[in-house]
Amino acid sequence: GDNIEFSIEKHGYVIEKIMKRKNKLSRPPVSNVDQVMIVFSVDFPKPNFLFLDKLILNCEMEHLDILLCCNKVDLDSNSVIEVRNHFLNTGYEIIFSSTKTNIDMAKIKNRLENRTTVLAGPSGVGKSSIINMIEPKMDLLTGSISSKLRRGKHTTRHTELLKTGKNGFVLDTPGFTSLEIEKLDxxxxxxxxxxxxxxxxxxxxxxxxxxxxxxxxxxxxxxxxxxxxxxxxxxxxxxxxxxxxxxx
Ligand SMILES: Nc1nc2c(ncn2[C@@H]2O[C@H](COP(=O)(O)OP(=O)(O)OP(=O)(O)O)[C@@H](O)[C@H]2O)c(=O)[nH]1
Ligand SMILES: [Zn+2]
CATH class of the missing domain: 1.10.40.50 (Probable gtpase engc; domain 3)
Structure with missing residues:
Protein backbone atom coordinates (compact mmCIF):
# COMPACT_ATOMS: atom_id res chain seq x y z
CA GLY A 1 0.00 0.00 0.00
CA ASP A 2 2.87 2.42 -0.48
CA ASN A 3 2.53 5.52 -2.62
CA ILE A 4 5.64 5.97 -4.75
CA GLU A 5 7.28 8.17 -7.32
CA PHE A 6 8.65 6.22 -10.26
CA SER A 7 10.44 6.76 -13.51
CA ILE A 8 9.96 4.83 -16.71
CA GLU A 9 13.06 3.13 -18.07
CA LYS A 10 13.59 0.99 -21.13
CA HIS A 11 12.73 -2.27 -19.46
CA GLY A 12 10.20 -1.20 -16.85
CA TYR A 13 9.71 1.09 -13.91
CA VAL A 14 12.16 2.25 -11.27
CA ILE A 15 10.92 3.24 -7.82
CA GLU A 16 12.48 6.63 -7.06
CA LYS A 17 10.85 7.47 -3.79
CA ILE A 18 8.48 5.96 -1.24
CA MET A 19 6.17 8.65 0.13
CA LYS A 20 5.55 9.11 3.82
CA ARG A 21 3.10 6.54 5.15
CA LYS A 22 -0.22 7.68 6.59
CA ASN A 23 -0.40 4.58 8.79
CA LYS A 24 1.16 1.16 9.01
CA LEU A 25 0.07 -2.16 10.46
CA SER A 26 2.49 -5.00 10.99
CA ARG A 27 -0.16 -7.72 11.00
CA PRO A 28 -1.30 -7.73 8.26
CA PRO A 29 1.67 -5.82 6.79
CA VAL A 30 -0.02 -2.93 5.00
CA SER A 31 0.16 0.85 4.95
CA ASN A 32 -1.83 3.84 3.72
CA VAL A 33 -5.25 2.30 4.11
CA ASP A 34 -8.39 4.23 5.05
CA GLN A 35 -10.18 1.48 6.83
CA VAL A 36 -9.91 -2.09 7.93
CA MET A 37 -12.68 -4.60 7.57
CA ILE A 38 -12.05 -7.20 10.24
CA VAL A 39 -13.57 -10.44 9.05
CA PHE A 40 -14.42 -13.35 11.31
CA SER A 41 -16.96 -16.15 11.12
CA VAL A 42 -19.64 -17.57 13.40
CA ASP A 43 -18.30 -21.09 12.85
CA PHE A 44 -15.40 -22.89 11.14
CA PRO A 45 -13.63 -21.13 12.77
CA LYS A 46 -15.63 -19.79 15.72
CA PRO A 47 -14.85 -16.22 16.77
CA ASN A 48 -11.90 -15.71 19.08
CA PHE A 49 -12.90 -12.49 20.82
CA LEU A 50 -9.54 -11.92 22.52
CA PHE A 51 -7.82 -12.07 19.16
CA LEU A 52 -10.43 -9.72 17.68
CA ASP A 53 -10.03 -7.23 20.53
CA LYS A 54 -6.25 -7.20 20.07
CA LEU A 55 -6.59 -6.70 16.34
CA ILE A 56 -9.07 -3.87 16.92
CA LEU A 57 -6.68 -2.27 19.42
CA ASN A 58 -3.82 -2.33 16.90
CA CYS A 59 -6.10 -0.76 14.28
CA GLU A 60 -7.32 1.92 16.70
CA MET A 61 -3.69 2.79 17.45
CA GLU A 62 -3.20 3.45 13.73
CA HIS A 63 -6.37 5.55 13.59
CA LEU A 64 -7.99 3.33 11.02
CA ASP A 65 -11.74 3.29 10.57
CA ILE A 66 -12.96 -0.09 11.70
CA LEU A 67 -15.71 -2.14 10.15
CA LEU A 68 -16.55 -5.59 11.47
CA CYS A 69 -17.78 -8.36 9.23
CA CYS A 70 -19.21 -11.45 10.86
CA ASN A 71 -19.38 -13.96 8.02
CA LYS A 72 -20.95 -17.41 7.53
CA VAL A 73 -24.20 -16.49 9.29
CA ASP A 74 -25.81 -19.23 7.20
CA LEU A 75 -24.13 -21.75 9.54
CA ASP A 76 -25.43 -20.48 12.86
CA SER A 77 -27.72 -17.52 13.32
CA ASN A 78 -27.69 -17.82 17.13
CA SER A 79 -24.14 -16.53 17.51
CA VAL A 80 -25.28 -13.20 16.09
CA ILE A 81 -26.51 -12.25 19.57
CA GLU A 82 -23.22 -13.22 21.20
CA VAL A 83 -21.32 -11.10 18.69
CA ARG A 84 -23.64 -8.13 19.14
CA ASN A 85 -23.30 -8.38 22.92
CA HIS A 86 -19.54 -8.51 22.80
CA PHE A 87 -19.33 -5.28 20.80
CA LEU A 88 -22.08 -3.52 22.75
CA ASN A 89 -21.73 0.27 22.76
CA THR A 90 -18.46 0.20 20.83
CA GLY A 91 -20.10 1.99 17.91
CA TYR A 92 -18.42 -0.35 15.41
CA GLU A 93 -20.63 -1.26 12.50
CA ILE A 94 -21.05 -5.02 12.27
CA ILE A 95 -22.13 -6.54 8.98
CA PHE A 96 -23.54 -10.05 9.35
CA SER A 97 -22.86 -11.70 6.03
CA SER A 98 -22.87 -14.91 4.10
CA THR A 99 -21.20 -15.54 0.79
CA LYS A 100 -23.10 -18.82 0.48
CA THR A 101 -26.59 -17.37 0.79
CA ASN A 102 -25.61 -13.92 -0.46
CA ILE A 103 -26.45 -11.93 2.64
CA ASP A 104 -25.29 -8.31 2.79
CA MET A 105 -22.80 -8.61 -0.06
CA ALA A 106 -24.20 -5.42 -1.60
CA LYS A 107 -23.74 -3.65 1.73
CA ILE A 108 -20.08 -4.71 1.89
CA LYS A 109 -19.53 -3.58 -1.68
CA ASN A 110 -21.04 -0.23 -0.80
CA ARG A 111 -18.80 0.20 2.25
CA LEU A 112 -15.68 -0.45 0.17
CA GLU A 113 -16.50 2.14 -2.49
CA ASN A 114 -14.20 5.19 -2.76
CA ARG A 115 -11.77 3.98 -0.10
CA THR A 116 -8.77 1.74 0.39
CA THR A 117 -9.74 -1.10 2.69
CA VAL A 118 -7.69 -3.92 4.08
CA LEU A 119 -9.44 -7.16 4.94
CA ALA A 120 -7.91 -8.71 8.02
CA GLY A 121 -8.76 -11.75 10.08
CA PRO A 122 -8.09 -15.41 10.72
CA SER A 123 -7.60 -17.96 7.97
CA GLY A 124 -10.69 -19.60 6.54
CA VAL A 125 -13.28 -17.01 7.60
CA GLY A 126 -14.10 -16.13 3.99
CA LYS A 127 -12.08 -13.03 3.09
CA SER A 128 -11.27 -14.18 -0.44
CA SER A 129 -14.81 -15.51 -0.89
CA ILE A 130 -16.24 -12.09 -0.03
CA ILE A 131 -14.06 -10.38 -2.62
CA ASN A 132 -15.11 -12.96 -5.19
CA MET A 133 -18.76 -12.25 -4.43
CA ILE A 134 -18.46 -8.50 -4.80
CA GLU A 135 -16.04 -8.64 -7.74
CA PRO A 136 -16.73 -11.95 -9.50
CA LYS A 137 -14.23 -11.21 -12.25
CA MET A 138 -11.38 -11.44 -9.71
CA ASP A 139 -11.92 -15.19 -9.32
CA LEU A 140 -9.57 -15.41 -6.33
CA LEU A 141 -8.69 -18.87 -5.18
CA THR A 142 -10.45 -19.75 -1.95
CA GLY A 143 -10.26 -22.46 0.66
CA SER A 144 -12.78 -24.62 -1.12
CA ILE A 145 -11.89 -26.29 -4.38
CA SER A 146 -11.15 -23.42 -6.71
CA SER A 147 -13.10 -22.87 -9.88
CA LYS A 148 -9.86 -22.56 -11.85
CA LEU A 149 -7.91 -25.53 -10.62
CA ARG A 150 -10.51 -27.88 -9.17
CA ARG A 151 -8.02 -29.34 -6.79
CA GLY A 152 -6.66 -28.84 -3.30
CA LYS A 153 -7.46 -26.39 -0.58
CA HIS A 154 -6.26 -22.89 -1.13
CA THR A 155 -5.17 -20.32 1.38
CA THR A 156 -4.08 -16.79 0.52
CA ARG A 157 -0.31 -16.53 0.89
CA HIS A 158 0.42 -12.93 0.05
CA THR A 159 -1.33 -9.59 0.17
CA GLU A 160 -3.05 -8.47 -3.00
CA LEU A 161 -4.31 -5.01 -3.94
CA LEU A 162 -7.49 -5.22 -6.01
CA LYS A 163 -9.80 -2.65 -7.49
CA THR A 164 -13.44 -2.70 -6.45
CA GLY A 165 -16.35 -0.72 -7.83
CA LYS A 166 -15.57 2.57 -9.52
CA ASN A 167 -13.08 3.97 -7.10
CA GLY A 168 -12.31 1.54 -4.32
CA PHE A 169 -9.31 -0.59 -3.52
CA VAL A 170 -9.27 -3.65 -1.36
CA LEU A 171 -6.35 -5.59 0.04
CA ASP A 172 -6.87 -9.29 0.60
CA THR A 173 -4.36 -10.54 3.14
CA PRO A 174 -3.34 -13.97 4.42
CA GLY A 175 -5.18 -15.06 7.54
CA PHE A 176 -3.37 -15.00 10.86
CA THR A 177 -4.31 -15.96 14.39
CA SER A 178 -1.46 -14.87 16.61
CA LEU A 179 -0.94 -11.25 17.30
CA GLU A 180 1.28 -9.09 19.44
CA ILE A 181 0.05 -5.78 20.66
CA GLU A 182 2.16 -3.00 19.29
CA LYS A 183 4.35 -1.15 21.75
CA LEU A 184 2.00 0.58 24.14
CA ASP A 185 1.97 1.79 27.72
N1 LIG B 1 -20.90 -21.71 5.10
C1 LIG B 1 -20.16 -20.72 4.60
N2 LIG B 1 -18.91 -20.98 4.14
C2 LIG B 1 -18.19 -19.95 3.64
C3 LIG B 1 -18.70 -18.62 3.58
N3 LIG B 1 -17.74 -17.82 3.05
C4 LIG B 1 -16.68 -18.62 2.79
N4 LIG B 1 -16.94 -19.91 3.13
C5 LIG B 1 -16.04 -21.07 2.99
O1 LIG B 1 -14.98 -20.94 3.93
C6 LIG B 1 -13.76 -21.48 3.39
C7 LIG B 1 -12.63 -20.45 3.46
O2 LIG B 1 -12.93 -19.36 2.60
P1 LIG B 1 -11.80 -18.36 2.07
O3 LIG B 1 -12.50 -17.28 1.32
O4 LIG B 1 -10.70 -19.08 1.39
O5 LIG B 1 -11.24 -17.81 3.46
P2 LIG B 1 -10.06 -16.75 3.71
O6 LIG B 1 -10.48 -15.94 4.89
O7 LIG B 1 -9.76 -15.99 2.47
O8 LIG B 1 -8.86 -17.70 4.12
P3 LIG B 1 -7.27 -17.44 3.96
O9 LIG B 1 -7.01 -17.18 2.50
O10 LIG B 1 -6.64 -18.72 4.44
O11 LIG B 1 -6.93 -16.27 4.84
C8 LIG B 1 -14.10 -21.91 1.96
O12 LIG B 1 -14.37 -23.30 1.98
C9 LIG B 1 -15.36 -21.13 1.63
O13 LIG B 1 -16.16 -21.79 0.68
C10 LIG B 1 -20.04 -18.39 4.07
O14 LIG B 1 -20.58 -17.27 4.06
N5 LIG B 1 -20.72 -19.48 4.57
ZN1 LIG C 1 -12.73 3.45 35.79
Whole structure:
Protein backbone atom coordinates (compact mmCIF):
# COMPACT_ATOMS: atom_id res chain seq x y z
CA GLY A 1 0.00 0.00 0.00
CA ASP A 2 2.87 2.42 -0.48
CA ASN A 3 2.53 5.52 -2.62
CA ILE A 4 5.64 5.97 -4.75
CA GLU A 5 7.28 8.17 -7.32
CA PHE A 6 8.65 6.22 -10.26
CA SER A 7 10.44 6.76 -13.51
CA ILE A 8 9.96 4.83 -16.71
CA GLU A 9 13.06 3.13 -18.07
CA LYS A 10 13.59 0.99 -21.13
CA HIS A 11 12.73 -2.27 -19.46
CA GLY A 12 10.20 -1.20 -16.85
CA TYR A 13 9.71 1.09 -13.91
CA VAL A 14 12.16 2.25 -11.27
CA ILE A 15 10.92 3.24 -7.82
CA GLU A 16 12.48 6.63 -7.06
CA LYS A 17 10.85 7.47 -3.79
CA ILE A 18 8.48 5.96 -1.24
CA MET A 19 6.17 8.65 0.13
CA LYS A 20 5.55 9.11 3.82
CA ARG A 21 3.10 6.54 5.15
CA LYS A 22 -0.22 7.68 6.59
CA ASN A 23 -0.40 4.58 8.79
CA LYS A 24 1.16 1.16 9.01
CA LEU A 25 0.07 -2.16 10.46
CA SER A 26 2.49 -5.00 10.99
CA ARG A 27 -0.16 -7.72 11.00
CA PRO A 28 -1.30 -7.73 8.26
CA PRO A 29 1.67 -5.82 6.79
CA VAL A 30 -0.02 -2.93 5.00
CA SER A 31 0.16 0.85 4.95
CA ASN A 32 -1.83 3.84 3.72
CA VAL A 33 -5.25 2.30 4.11
CA ASP A 34 -8.39 4.23 5.05
CA GLN A 35 -10.18 1.48 6.83
CA VAL A 36 -9.91 -2.09 7.93
CA MET A 37 -12.68 -4.60 7.57
CA ILE A 38 -12.05 -7.20 10.24
CA VAL A 39 -13.57 -10.44 9.05
CA PHE A 40 -14.42 -13.35 11.31
CA SER A 41 -16.96 -16.15 11.12
CA VAL A 42 -19.64 -17.57 13.40
CA ASP A 43 -18.30 -21.09 12.85
CA PHE A 44 -15.40 -22.89 11.14
CA PRO A 45 -13.63 -21.13 12.77
CA LYS A 46 -15.63 -19.79 15.72
CA PRO A 47 -14.85 -16.22 16.77
CA ASN A 48 -11.90 -15.71 19.08
CA PHE A 49 -12.90 -12.49 20.82
CA LEU A 50 -9.54 -11.92 22.52
CA PHE A 51 -7.82 -12.07 19.16
CA LEU A 52 -10.43 -9.72 17.68
CA ASP A 53 -10.03 -7.23 20.53
CA LYS A 54 -6.25 -7.20 20.07
CA LEU A 55 -6.59 -6.70 16.34
CA ILE A 56 -9.07 -3.87 16.92
CA LEU A 57 -6.68 -2.27 19.42
CA ASN A 58 -3.82 -2.33 16.90
CA CYS A 59 -6.10 -0.76 14.28
CA GLU A 60 -7.32 1.92 16.70
CA MET A 61 -3.69 2.79 17.45
CA GLU A 62 -3.20 3.45 13.73
CA HIS A 63 -6.37 5.55 13.59
CA LEU A 64 -7.99 3.33 11.02
CA ASP A 65 -11.74 3.29 10.57
CA ILE A 66 -12.96 -0.09 11.70
CA LEU A 67 -15.71 -2.14 10.15
CA LEU A 68 -16.55 -5.59 11.47
CA CYS A 69 -17.78 -8.36 9.23
CA CYS A 70 -19.21 -11.45 10.86
CA ASN A 71 -19.38 -13.96 8.02
CA LYS A 72 -20.95 -17.41 7.53
CA VAL A 73 -24.20 -16.49 9.29
CA ASP A 74 -25.81 -19.23 7.20
CA LEU A 75 -24.13 -21.75 9.54
CA ASP A 76 -25.43 -20.48 12.86
CA SER A 77 -27.72 -17.52 13.32
CA ASN A 78 -27.69 -17.82 17.13
CA SER A 79 -24.14 -16.53 17.51
CA VAL A 80 -25.28 -13.20 16.09
CA ILE A 81 -26.51 -12.25 19.57
CA GLU A 82 -23.22 -13.22 21.20
CA VAL A 83 -21.32 -11.10 18.69
CA ARG A 84 -23.64 -8.13 19.14
CA ASN A 85 -23.30 -8.38 22.92
CA HIS A 86 -19.54 -8.51 22.80
CA PHE A 87 -19.33 -5.28 20.80
CA LEU A 88 -22.08 -3.52 22.75
CA ASN A 89 -21.73 0.27 22.76
CA THR A 90 -18.46 0.20 20.83
CA GLY A 91 -20.10 1.99 17.91
CA TYR A 92 -18.42 -0.35 15.41
CA GLU A 93 -20.63 -1.26 12.50
CA ILE A 94 -21.05 -5.02 12.27
CA ILE A 95 -22.13 -6.54 8.98
CA PHE A 96 -23.54 -10.05 9.35
CA SER A 97 -22.86 -11.70 6.03
CA SER A 98 -22.87 -14.91 4.10
CA THR A 99 -21.20 -15.54 0.79
CA LYS A 100 -23.10 -18.82 0.48
CA THR A 101 -26.59 -17.37 0.79
CA ASN A 102 -25.61 -13.92 -0.46
CA ILE A 103 -26.45 -11.93 2.64
CA ASP A 104 -25.29 -8.31 2.79
CA MET A 105 -22.80 -8.61 -0.06
CA ALA A 106 -24.20 -5.42 -1.60
CA LYS A 107 -23.74 -3.65 1.73
CA ILE A 108 -20.08 -4.71 1.89
CA LYS A 109 -19.53 -3.58 -1.68
CA ASN A 110 -21.04 -0.23 -0.80
CA ARG A 111 -18.80 0.20 2.25
CA LEU A 112 -15.68 -0.45 0.17
CA GLU A 113 -16.50 2.14 -2.49
CA ASN A 114 -14.20 5.19 -2.76
CA ARG A 115 -11.77 3.98 -0.10
CA THR A 116 -8.77 1.74 0.39
CA THR A 117 -9.74 -1.10 2.69
CA VAL A 118 -7.69 -3.92 4.08
CA LEU A 119 -9.44 -7.16 4.94
CA ALA A 120 -7.91 -8.71 8.02
CA GLY A 121 -8.76 -11.75 10.08
CA PRO A 122 -8.09 -15.41 10.72
CA SER A 123 -7.60 -17.96 7.97
CA GLY A 124 -10.69 -19.60 6.54
CA VAL A 125 -13.28 -17.01 7.60
CA GLY A 126 -14.10 -16.13 3.99
CA LYS A 127 -12.08 -13.03 3.09
CA SER A 128 -11.27 -14.18 -0.44
CA SER A 129 -14.81 -15.51 -0.89
CA ILE A 130 -16.24 -12.09 -0.03
CA ILE A 131 -14.06 -10.38 -2.62
CA ASN A 132 -15.11 -12.96 -5.19
CA MET A 133 -18.76 -12.25 -4.43
CA ILE A 134 -18.46 -8.50 -4.80
CA GLU A 135 -16.04 -8.64 -7.74
CA PRO A 136 -16.73 -11.95 -9.50
CA LYS A 137 -14.23 -11.21 -12.25
CA MET A 138 -11.38 -11.44 -9.71
CA ASP A 139 -11.92 -15.19 -9.32
CA LEU A 140 -9.57 -15.41 -6.33
CA LEU A 141 -8.69 -18.87 -5.18
CA THR A 142 -10.45 -19.75 -1.95
CA GLY A 143 -10.26 -22.46 0.66
CA SER A 144 -12.78 -24.62 -1.12
CA ILE A 145 -11.89 -26.29 -4.38
CA SER A 146 -11.15 -23.42 -6.71
CA SER A 147 -13.10 -22.87 -9.88
CA LYS A 148 -9.86 -22.56 -11.85
CA LEU A 149 -7.91 -25.53 -10.62
CA ARG A 150 -10.51 -27.88 -9.17
CA ARG A 151 -8.02 -29.34 -6.79
CA GLY A 152 -6.66 -28.84 -3.30
CA LYS A 153 -7.46 -26.39 -0.58
CA HIS A 154 -6.26 -22.89 -1.13
CA THR A 155 -5.17 -20.32 1.38
CA THR A 156 -4.08 -16.79 0.52
CA ARG A 157 -0.31 -16.53 0.89
CA HIS A 158 0.42 -12.93 0.05
CA THR A 159 -1.33 -9.59 0.17
CA GLU A 160 -3.05 -8.47 -3.00
CA LEU A 161 -4.31 -5.01 -3.94
CA LEU A 162 -7.49 -5.22 -6.01
CA LYS A 163 -9.80 -2.65 -7.49
CA THR A 164 -13.44 -2.70 -6.45
CA GLY A 165 -16.35 -0.72 -7.83
CA LYS A 166 -15.57 2.57 -9.52
CA ASN A 167 -13.08 3.97 -7.10
CA GLY A 168 -12.31 1.54 -4.32
CA PHE A 169 -9.31 -0.59 -3.52
CA VAL A 170 -9.27 -3.65 -1.36
CA LEU A 171 -6.35 -5.59 0.04
CA ASP A 172 -6.87 -9.29 0.60
CA THR A 173 -4.36 -10.54 3.14
CA PRO A 174 -3.34 -13.97 4.42
CA GLY A 175 -5.18 -15.06 7.54
CA PHE A 176 -3.37 -15.00 10.86
CA THR A 177 -4.31 -15.96 14.39
CA SER A 178 -1.46 -14.87 16.61
CA LEU A 179 -0.94 -11.25 17.30
CA GLU A 180 1.28 -9.09 19.44
CA ILE A 181 0.05 -5.78 20.66
CA GLU A 182 2.16 -3.00 19.29
CA LYS A 183 4.35 -1.15 21.75
CA LEU A 184 2.00 0.58 24.14
CA ASP A 185 1.97 1.79 27.72
CA UNK A 186 -0.68 -0.24 29.54
CA UNK A 187 -2.26 2.96 30.82
CA UNK A 188 -2.94 4.04 27.24
CA UNK A 189 -4.99 0.98 26.30
CA UNK A 190 -8.21 2.43 27.71
CA UNK A 191 -8.03 5.37 25.30
CA UNK A 192 -8.63 2.97 22.40
CA UNK A 193 -11.86 1.51 23.79
CA UNK A 194 -14.79 3.52 22.43
CA UNK A 195 -17.21 1.56 24.63
CA UNK A 196 -15.26 2.57 27.76
CA UNK A 197 -14.92 6.18 26.62
CA UNK A 198 -18.72 6.52 26.68
CA UNK A 199 -18.65 6.19 30.46
CA UNK A 200 -15.13 6.90 31.76
CA UNK A 201 -15.84 10.56 32.56
CA UNK A 202 -18.04 9.19 35.36
CA UNK A 203 -15.19 7.28 37.04
CA UNK A 204 -14.23 8.72 40.41
CA UNK A 205 -10.62 9.24 39.32
CA UNK A 206 -9.88 11.13 36.14
CA UNK A 207 -6.96 8.82 35.26
CA UNK A 208 -8.82 5.63 36.24
CA UNK A 209 -7.44 2.54 34.46
CA UNK A 210 -10.64 0.63 35.28
CA UNK A 211 -8.74 -2.09 37.13
CA UNK A 212 -8.89 -1.88 40.93
CA UNK A 213 -9.73 1.77 41.47
CA UNK A 214 -12.72 2.58 43.67
CA UNK A 215 -15.70 4.28 42.05
CA UNK A 216 -14.93 2.89 38.61
CA UNK A 217 -17.86 3.45 36.27
CA UNK A 218 -16.56 0.92 33.74
CA UNK A 219 -16.74 -1.90 36.27
CA UNK A 220 -20.19 -0.66 37.23
CA UNK A 221 -21.30 -0.75 33.59
CA UNK A 222 -19.90 -4.26 33.18
CA UNK A 223 -22.11 -5.48 36.01
CA UNK A 224 -25.20 -3.55 34.90
CA UNK A 225 -25.15 -4.33 31.19
CA UNK A 226 -23.64 -1.19 29.63
CA UNK A 227 -20.32 -2.81 28.71
CA UNK A 228 -19.69 -6.38 27.61
CA UNK A 229 -18.14 -8.57 30.35
CA UNK A 230 -16.07 -10.43 27.74
CA UNK A 231 -14.71 -7.16 26.31
CA UNK A 232 -13.73 -6.12 29.82
CA UNK A 233 -12.14 -9.50 30.65
CA UNK A 234 -10.13 -9.31 27.41
CA UNK A 235 -9.09 -5.75 28.28
CA UNK A 236 -7.62 -7.04 31.54
CA UNK A 237 -5.83 -9.89 29.71
CA UNK A 238 -4.30 -7.43 27.28
CA UNK A 239 -3.11 -5.24 30.15
CA UNK A 240 -1.58 -8.29 31.88
CA UNK A 241 0.13 -9.28 28.67
CA UNK A 242 1.61 -5.82 28.23
CA UNK A 243 2.82 -5.81 31.85
CA UNK A 244 4.34 -9.29 31.58
CA UNK A 245 6.21 -8.72 28.36
CA UNK A 246 7.69 -5.58 29.85
CA UNK A 247 6.73 -3.67 26.76
CA UNK A 248 5.16 -0.80 28.62
N1 LIG B 1 -20.90 -21.71 5.10
C1 LIG B 1 -20.16 -20.72 4.60
N2 LIG B 1 -18.91 -20.98 4.14
C2 LIG B 1 -18.19 -19.95 3.64
C3 LIG B 1 -18.70 -18.62 3.58
N3 LIG B 1 -17.74 -17.82 3.05
C4 LIG B 1 -16.68 -18.62 2.79
N4 LIG B 1 -16.94 -19.91 3.13
C5 LIG B 1 -16.04 -21.07 2.99
O1 LIG B 1 -14.98 -20.94 3.93
C6 LIG B 1 -13.76 -21.48 3.39
C7 LIG B 1 -12.63 -20.45 3.46
O2 LIG B 1 -12.93 -19.36 2.60
P1 LIG B 1 -11.80 -18.36 2.07
O3 LIG B 1 -12.50 -17.28 1.32
O4 LIG B 1 -10.70 -19.08 1.39
O5 LIG B 1 -11.24 -17.81 3.46
P2 LIG B 1 -10.06 -16.75 3.71
O6 LIG B 1 -10.48 -15.94 4.89
O7 LIG B 1 -9.76 -15.99 2.47
O8 LIG B 1 -8.86 -17.70 4.12
P3 LIG B 1 -7.27 -17.44 3.96
O9 LIG B 1 -7.01 -17.18 2.50
O10 LIG B 1 -6.64 -18.72 4.44
O11 LIG B 1 -6.93 -16.27 4.84
C8 LIG B 1 -14.10 -21.91 1.96
O12 LIG B 1 -14.37 -23.30 1.98
C9 LIG B 1 -15.36 -21.13 1.63
O13 LIG B 1 -16.16 -21.79 0.68
C10 LIG B 1 -20.04 -18.39 4.07
O14 LIG B 1 -20.58 -17.27 4.06
N5 LIG B 1 -20.72 -19.48 4.57
ZN1 LIG C 1 -12.73 3.45 35.79
Missing amino acids: FEEVKEFYPDFLNFSNLCKFKNCNHLNEPGCQIKHQVSTGGISPTRYANYKSIIDELKNTGRY
